[in-house]
Amino acid sequence: MPVLTKQDLEQAELPLMSDEALLSSSLDGNLVAFDLLVDRYYDRIYGYLYRFLKDSDMAEDLLQETFLRVWKKRGEFRNIASFSTWIYTIAGNLARSEWRRRKRWRMLRIGPSNNDDEPDYDLPDESAIPDQVVENRLAAAELIDEVAKLPERYRQVVILRDIQEMSYEEIAGIVQIPVGTVKSRLNRGRLILQEKLGKWYENER
């Protein structure tokens, strides 16, 4: 990828540039280019972190941390994967670390639970109201709860595939597992959700 000069950048229409080109521009300290990347991704990454952690405050903190890491490590990005895969991997690693930290903390506080994969907190988060589009709010809340209760390995692929609508290949790149494993985890995660919410879906038939 050619290195862009300042003159090039002045002429280029930054909003039309690819993510990777914007990141490349930011290597020279072009903050406008990096700001555009923030604009493109902050919503999606926030959604991913929020669905994973079910905690809007923590999602906000980790979102900021994600972009700071991207900025600091922007020189290490190689065009082997897409920028999208890269940033999701960083966010996912942060979210998983946070999840495990909380789990350890909870185990220290009240002793081990019967199910290690159960979320260690389940407080209703009233500060974020992201689901107006789902008509039945109670049902949406139930669905969100069940997604959050999925074991970590299933939750991540369900969020990336069924909520963020990514391809198997993208997910494999982000989670760093083979495509076949993505499919099997996804299948298992969906079946768990379907079993948990089965009664609710019975009414829709």
Next chain:
Amino acid sequence: MRTRDEQGYCGLVSEVLSSYLDHSLSASLERDVATHLEECVSCRHRLEGISFLLTDLKKLNVIDAPQELSWSIKRAVHREARKEQAISLLKPFPFLASAAAAAIILVMVGFQGAAVSPSVGETTAPLETLSAVDQGQLQRYILPPQIGGFQGAGLYDDQVAMLDSTRSNAPIRLPGARAVSF
């Protein structure tokens, strides 16, 4: 009533239902599953359930992230960029970096010193809480200038004697005096 073989096949089909919905099965396997679904009500119900589930999950994609979030991220990144710039400017002059670090340490030590150094008229602890009997050996009292004290210094012997003579369990009340702990 389904036979054991049918139940076993249902189990196998349920393992691939999700991929069937995503159209990511091989053509022959997809045909087999489709044939089974035509015959098996139970698997068809399961498929419908997953299908409803996927529709609802997609609706969760819409999240209104707080608008100010993008601004706070940009501010944080810009701060980081300025820090990087400052460090890169100092890099060619390592002695300047050391000098800057030393200056920062000196300034911080200076502030800390100022924070703990005594000055007349300040009260670091409520005088009412002091008892001369209990704390006489551990504390000295610096008197304000109007009653013969010296700024930043301990007491003369006669002043100590005066205080000793007033020792009682009642707290000492000297307006403007301050306590220094050692």
